[in-house]
Amino acid sequence: MSQVPDNRGLMMYWAFDEGSGARALESVSKTHDDIQYVFKQAEFTEPRDPQWRQGVLGSGLLFDGYSTFVAHRVNTGDSNGEPGFLTALSIGVWVAPRSYEWGEGGKLASIVNRYNMDRKQGYLLGMFRHGSWSFQVGLEGGAWAEIWSPDGCELPKNEWSYVSAVFDGNQGEMKLYLNGSEIASTALPRGSRLTEAVDSDLLIGKNNHSSRLAKAFSLHMFSGIIDELKIYNRVLSAEEVVVAYRHVLDSAHGGVRPSLKYDEIKLDRTPLLSDRHRPQYHVSPPAHWMNEPHAPIYFDGKYHLFYQHNPLGPFFHQIHWGHWVSEDLVHWRDLPVALAPEKDQLAPDGIWSGSATYDADGLPVLFFTAGNDSASPNQSVALARSTYSRDGDPDLVNWVKHPEPLIVQKKGIGAFGDFRDPFVWKDDDGWYALVGSGMEGEGGAALAFASKDMLNWTYKGPLYHADLQKFPYLGPIWELPVLLPLGTDKQGVNKHLLLVSPVGKGADVEVFYWIGRLDKENLSFIPDQEKPQLIDVGDFHFTGPSGMVDPKTGRKIIFTIAQGERTPELEYKSGWAHNGGLPLSVYLRDDGRLGIEPIQELQSLRGEKRLSLRNKSLAETNVRLREVQGDMLEIQLEIEPCSAKRFGIKVRRTPDGEEETQLYYDANQSMLLVDRTKTTLHPGERCGGIQGGKLELPGENLKLHLYLDRSMVEAYANGLKSLTTRVYPSRMDALGLEIWGDGELTVKTLDIWDMQAIW
Incomplete structure (x- = not known):
C-alpha cells in the first residue's frame, strides 16, 4: 500500500476528473473554472465541449495547442493592490506533451503560470524548445530566477511525465524533479521571497504574456494532456515528491509509470467532420495547419504522402512532416508525424519540403530541407531513413535522420541563402537531385546535383533557369522543382515535364511548367518553348507541386496544396487551414500538349x-x-x-x-x-x-x-x-x-x- 500524499499547504488542486463539460473544479476554493476552447461557440461546425482523455487518475484535459486553456481568479495582495509574498511554493503535475513549440521570443509554452516578467513578479512552469522545461519566479527586490531541465531530461512527446518544481526561499533553493527524481537545483539568496503577480489570473495551458501571431493566435500554449495539478505554499521535500509520484503509480498503474496510447493523444479530426466548409474527400491533416503535400512514394503495396504541418494550430509555424498512407491514392489514413525538429545540429528550426526515393536496397528514403538558424545558410539538404529493415515497420512510421546534411550550399552555387525543396530520383546510373534556388541577378533556377552513392553529391550547375527580363513573373527564386518523364512524342523524342513554383519580389506564385528534353549527361533541360505554361488557372489555389512516377501503373502523378484563402481569424475559428488537391495524372498528348486528368481511382467515391x-x-x-x-x-x-x-x-x-x-x-x-x-x-x-x-x-x-x-x-x-x-x-x-x-x-x-x- 503506497503512502498517501500530505496535502498540508495545498493552495490549489485541479484533478481534471470531470471527463466531460467545459468547466474544471479547483478543489480547495471549490471554484468551477471555465475551460476556453475554440469550438464551444463554433461558427462552422457543431458546438462541442473541450476534449477530455484518460488521465493518470481518472480523466485528464486535452489542450489543443492554440485555443484550450483554463483561467483561475486568485485574490492576493493587500487592500492597496500591493503584492503579497511567498517564502515557499511547490508545484506537481502530470503532463503528456503532444508537440513542442519553437519558443518565439524566448518564452515558455506554459503548463501553469501567474507572472509578470516586466515587474519581475509571479511564477511560471512551462516547456521550451525540443522538450526542455523550466521553472521561473520573480523575487522581492526585482530579481528573476530561472531553473532549467538539464540535457537528457526533456519531456518526451506522447508519454506521461510527472513534473515537480520547488521554490524554497528560506533555504535559498529552487529544484526540479522529473518522475520523482531530482534533476536540477540552483541556489538563491537565503531568505528570498517570491513576489506574487497581483494583476494576473492564474492560467493553465496558456502563457500570461504570450506573443501574438497574425493578430489571431496566441503562441506559447501547451499541446497535450494535463492531469493532477497541485500547487502548495510550502516546500515539498524530495521524499514527498517521491510519495506523490509513487501514489499514482501504485494506486492506478500496478507500480509502473502510466502508459499512454497514441490514439488517446493524437490530433483528432472528429470535431471537423461536420465543418460545412471542410472538404471530406480531399486529403487533409486531422486538424490544424498544412501547406504543400510532398514526397509521394509507393512501397510494399502502399502509397505514402507527406505534408508540411504545424501540429500546434492552424497557423504557419514550427513545421513538421505530417504523414498519410493509402492503398489506392484515394482513401488515406493519418499516421504520426514522420519528421520533427529536434535538439540537434541538423534541423532544430524546421523540417521543410522535400521528396522521397529509394536507396540501393530499394528501401524508401526521405530527402528534406533542414532548417538550422545557427548555420549560414540556414537551409541544407538532409536525409532520413525508414526503420523498415530493422523492425519491419509496415506503415513506415519511424524515420531516423542521417546526422549531417548531405548537400550544403556554397557561395557561387545559386542564390546564396535560398536553397530548398530537394527533388530526388534514382535510376540505374545513380541518384539525381534538383534544389530550388536562383541565379544571382538572373532569376529562379533549379540547381542540379548527382551522386553515385546517395550520400556524396556533386554540383552540376543549373538544370534550367529562365530569363527574368522576359518573364518577370517567374521571380528571383524557384521552390519545389519537380522533373517527371513523359515518354516519347510522335517523332520519337523523349520528353520530360519540369514544374516550378516562383517566389520572391514580382513572382506569380503558381505552378508553372515546361515540356522539353533532358540532357542527362550535362544535367540540363531544354524546353520546347521558352514561355512557361500553367496547369491551373484558378489564381493561387493550386500550388506547392510534388510528383511521382507510379510504379504500379507507370502514370505520372502530381500532388498540390489547395490554398484555403481565409483570414487568420477564420482559420482560428475553424481549427484548420488548407488541404491537398486531388491527385492528377499528367501525360503527353498526341498534339504535344500536356494532358491532365484526375486519377481514375476517384470513381470509387x-x-x-x-x-x-x-x-x-x-x-x-x-x-x-x-x-x-x-x-x-x-x-x-x-x-x-x-x-x-x-x-x-x-x-x-x-x-x-x-x-x-x-x-x-x-x-x-x-x-x-x-x-x-x-x-x-x-x-x-x-x-x-x-x-x-x-x-x-x-x-x-x-x-x-x-x-x-x-x-x-x-x-x-x-x-x-x-x-x-x-x-x-x-x-x-x-x-x-x-x-x-x-x-x-x-x-x-x-x-x-x-x-x-x-x-
Whole structure:
C-alpha cells in the first residue's frame, strides 16, 4: 500500500476528473473554472465541449495547442493592490506533451503560470524548445530566477511525465524533479521571497504574456494532456515528491509509470467532420495547419504522402512532416508525424519540403530541407531513413535522420541563402537531385546535383533557369522543382515535364511548367518553348507541386496544396487551414500538349447517381437540375455552345441566386473563368472577384469535369486545364446547380454523382 500524499499547504488542486463539460473544479476554493476552447461557440461546425482523455487518475484535459486553456481568479495582495509574498511554493503535475513549440521570443509554452516578467513578479512552469522545461519566479527586490531541465531530461512527446518544481526561499533553493527524481537545483539568496503577480489570473495551458501571431493566435500554449495539478505554499521535500509520484503509480498503474496510447493523444479530426466548409474527400491533416503535400512514394503495396504541418494550430509555424498512407491514392489514413525538429545540429528550426526515393536496397528514403538558424545558410539538404529493415515497420512510421546534411550550399552555387525543396530520383546510373534556388541577378533556377552513392553529391550547375527580363513573373527564386518523364512524342523524342513554383519580389506564385528534353549527361533541360505554361488557372489555389512516377501503373502523378484563402481569424475559428488537391495524372498528348486528368481511382467515391441527361436544351436541363442539391458532388458536363459565347455552370447556388459561383468559358477571349462576386455574403471571407486563364478550344465543345467538396471547387476542362478555387457560402441552402449561357446552347451530356467522404 503506497503512502498517501500530505496535502498540508495545498493552495490549489485541479484533478481534471470531470471527463466531460467545459468547466474544471479547483478543489480547495471549490471554484468551477471555465475551460476556453475554440469550438464551444463554433461558427462552422457543431458546438462541442473541450476534449477530455484518460488521465493518470481518472480523466485528464486535452489542450489543443492554440485555443484550450483554463483561467483561475486568485485574490492576493493587500487592500492597496500591493503584492503579497511567498517564502515557499511547490508545484506537481502530470503532463503528456503532444508537440513542442519553437519558443518565439524566448518564452515558455506554459503548463501553469501567474507572472509578470516586466515587474519581475509571479511564477511560471512551462516547456521550451525540443522538450526542455523550466521553472521561473520573480523575487522581492526585482530579481528573476530561472531553473532549467538539464540535457537528457526533456519531456518526451506522447508519454506521461510527472513534473515537480520547488521554490524554497528560506533555504535559498529552487529544484526540479522529473518522475520523482531530482534533476536540477540552483541556489538563491537565503531568505528570498517570491513576489506574487497581483494583476494576473492564474492560467493553465496558456502563457500570461504570450506573443501574438497574425493578430489571431496566441503562441506559447501547451499541446497535450494535463492531469493532477497541485500547487502548495510550502516546500515539498524530495521524499514527498517521491510519495506523490509513487501514489499514482501504485494506486492506478500496478507500480509502473502510466502508459499512454497514441490514439488517446493524437490530433483528432472528429470535431471537423461536420465543418460545412471542410472538404471530406480531399486529403487533409486531422486538424490544424498544412501547406504543400510532398514526397509521394509507393512501397510494399502502399502509397505514402507527406505534408508540411504545424501540429500546434492552424497557423504557419514550427513545421513538421505530417504523414498519410493509402492503398489506392484515394482513401488515406493519418499516421504520426514522420519528421520533427529536434535538439540537434541538423534541423532544430524546421523540417521543410522535400521528396522521397529509394536507396540501393530499394528501401524508401526521405530527402528534406533542414532548417538550422545557427548555420549560414540556414537551409541544407538532409536525409532520413525508414526503420523498415530493422523492425519491419509496415506503415513506415519511424524515420531516423542521417546526422549531417548531405548537400550544403556554397557561395557561387545559386542564390546564396535560398536553397530548398530537394527533388530526388534514382535510376540505374545513380541518384539525381534538383534544389530550388536562383541565379544571382538572373532569376529562379533549379540547381542540379548527382551522386553515385546517395550520400556524396556533386554540383552540376543549373538544370534550367529562365530569363527574368522576359518573364518577370517567374521571380528571383524557384521552390519545389519537380522533373517527371513523359515518354516519347510522335517523332520519337523523349520528353520530360519540369514544374516550378516562383517566389520572391514580382513572382506569380503558381505552378508553372515546361515540356522539353533532358540532357542527362550535362544535367540540363531544354524546353520546347521558352514561355512557361500553367496547369491551373484558378489564381493561387493550386500550388506547392510534388510528383511521382507510379510504379504500379507507370502514370505520372502530381500532388498540390489547395490554398484555403481565409483570414487568420477564420482559420482560428475553424481549427484548420488548407488541404491537398486531388491527385492528377499528367501525360503527353498526341498534339504535344500536356494532358491532365484526375486519377481514375476517384470513381470509387461515387455514391448515388443523381442525374444523367443527353442532348437537352438549357431550359430542359435546368428543370431537371432542380432535383439536385449538394456540396459533395462529381459532375461531368459537355456543352455545345450554338450561339452562346459565354456559358457554363453555376454551383453552390441559393434558390434565389443571392449566393452562387459561376464557372464558365468565354469563347471570345478563349478563357476558362470563375466568377466569385456572389460566392458569399460572409463579411470575413476573402473569396471574390473573377479569376481564370487561357484555354484554346478551336472547334471543340466545352467538356467540364467538376468536383465539389464543400469549400473546394475543381474544374477540369477538356483534359487541358484545371481551375481550382475556394467557396465559403454563408447560407446553408447554397447547394443548387444551374446551367447558364448568353445564347442558345445544347447540353450534350450531364452526369452527376454524390461523392462519399474518405475519413
